[in-house]
Amino acid sequence: MKILFAASEIYPLIKTGGLADVAGALPVALRKKGHDVKLIMPAYKGILEKVAPIQKTINLGDQFGVGHLLLLETHIPENGTPIWLLQCQALYEREDGPYVDKNGFDFNDNHIRFAALSWATATLALKGGLIDWQADILHLNDWQTGFAAAYLKGWKTEHIPVVTTVHNLRYNGSFDLNQFADTHLSSELLNIHGIEFYGRFSGLKAGLVYADAITTVSPTYAEEILTPEYGDGLDGVLRVMQEKLTGILNGVDYDQWSPEKDLLIPCNYNLETLDQKQVNKLALLKENNLSEDIKKPIFGIVSRLTEQKGLDLVLDAMPALLKKGARLIVLGSGDRHLEAGYLELQKRYPKQVSVRIGYFEDYSHRIQAGIDALLIPSRFEPCGLTQLYALKYGTLPVVRQTGGLADTVFEDGEHTNGFVFKDADSKSLQAAMERCYESFKDINGWRVKQQNAMKYDYSWDAVTDQWIDLYESLICKKL
Structure with a gap:
């Protein structure tokens, strides 16, 4: 299968939490099983220094009035995984973290920053001719890429199956309605059954409502988020879509996290030592x-x-x-x-x-x-x-x-x-x-x-087959 995997952070390029670890490891595990995975992520400040030389550049135009969006084709040197970096100096090249400024406040243009990432992701998913590669599956992660599902819906054209993974439901990426026009999303989607969220609009809700499958990162969490206690205002939506929700436990890259192999600890050991x-x-x-x-x-x-x-x-x-x-x-x-x-x-x-x-x-x-x-x-x-x-x-x-x-x-x-x-x-x-x-x-x-x-074996190898089964089932439904 050809899989386009979109995330706002990917280890070892940038990491603020577990999303980066998953986005860095699951594609590698899928590639080891013979599948063709390409990543897409913003080109934050300093990222270009961590990847292989750029092989190809595609200009997607100035879609959001903040400067041209450039897709840079390269790969991650540590594991060879192909990646498209979305470059736009005004949006991504900042001194602070990927989401917040030095005072810990969300950037006030995050709706545009991640709408742009989502738009570029949807464009790649829909128009494989851009890169002479057509994905079979689009895999989105959290609210920062959720708008991609809404763009595909709004364009009203046949598209590949979409999987949205929820790493943390509390971070729903919601914004004031007066910022909606900045995203160039279809206004037809702005309703209670679409991406409207308690008088705002939400990237995560977009990813949930318009996905063909929703996953969470553990089976128990998949059950918990159906309740008001853990649902963070989205439990009602999720209960309606319960048949497309599943929990697949995250894995661990034991090449990175094993006391037997770890190069960052003073003394290696294993069960016997x-x-x-x-x-x-x-x-x-x-x-x-x-x-x-x-x-x-x-x-x-x-x-x-x-x-x-x-x-x-x-x-x-x-x-x-x-x-x-x-x-x-x-x-x-x-x-x-x-x-x-x-x-x-x-x-x-x-x-x-x-x-x-x-x-x-x-x-x-x-x-x-x-x-x-x-x-x-x-x-x-x-x-x-x-x-x-x-x-x-x-x-x-x-x-x-x-x-x-x-x-x-x-x-x-x-x-x-x-x-x-x-x-x-x-x-x-x-x-x-x-x-x-x-x-x-x-x-x-x-x-x-x-x-x-x-x-206990919580390696990615142990769980990757569950992902492959899910992807294959979605592709079969589309045939």
Whole structure:
């Protein structure tokens, strides 16, 4: 099959979250199974330095009155995946992140920036002659590419099947109606059954309503988003379209995330050499100038610091564990008050708590290899990738039972690979952390849990066939 895969971020070119990891890995896994995948993504500032030399340039014209849109054909050097970069200096070449400015506010022209990406994606999907390559499937990801489905609908012409993957329903890409004209979308689509969303218009709703199939990144999340509690205002729409909704668990690229192969950690190890994890633990403690008592557990956080992730709960629960001698290592950024809360915790416990604001890929690997338990107390979690990484590193996750966390982490007697709690409150989290702390004292029992964790196979190879089956079923329906 020929698959056009559209995303607003793709690892290793740019990453703000799990979307980039998926967009970087699933196409590679599909190509390994013989399918022809091409990517499309904006040419943000600095991206051209990370790709192979440009092979071809197509000028799509000045469709949005902000300068010409150029499609640049190249490939990702690390894995050879072909990619089209959408270049427009006015839209994408900015000093800050892909979505927000240095103060953390959405760019005020995001509706145009990602309408342009969606328009270019739809144009490629519809007019394969542009690149002498006609896709069989268009795979969209999150709101930033969702408008592509609406353009195809508005053009009222036969087109290839569209799959929309929801990585996080809360980010629905909604905008004021007075910005609608800027997108050049058909006004016929602006209604309650189309892309209108509570008096606004939404890129994600466009991707849902006009897709042939909707997927989420875990089976449990696919069920949860049908309810008002998790549906973020889209549960009614999703219930109507329930027959085209499915949950396919994200995978992990074990070439990147495996303690046996990881080039970013001090000491490699596997199931048979699990004792070598202690070398990484001691190195991590030294790196952060923390108490080097390896008989007490290290809890870790690698996450966006947001209340969605339940990280306000950790601030309440953690002091009781610190008083017992536990340590905490944090890597992340997000809500200013949570950043301040963790920095204050570090100030109070300088030999037990280390906090780094930001994201550093190499450091995140050293954390996974060196900590004993990873905290993910999310209020909701579409899939979660950090717990999948943790499992492979013999690091036991402490998670709330929701979304992909419920699908992958179990506290179930001899099958235990982590610690699970149900209620989104600090008392329940603390109880799970206390169970983890007590379990750590039993060296043999802890080793069994680590081995349970490391044996799980969440590789992309294990899930790619589900994607292939979905694509093939959609193509057959169109025939």
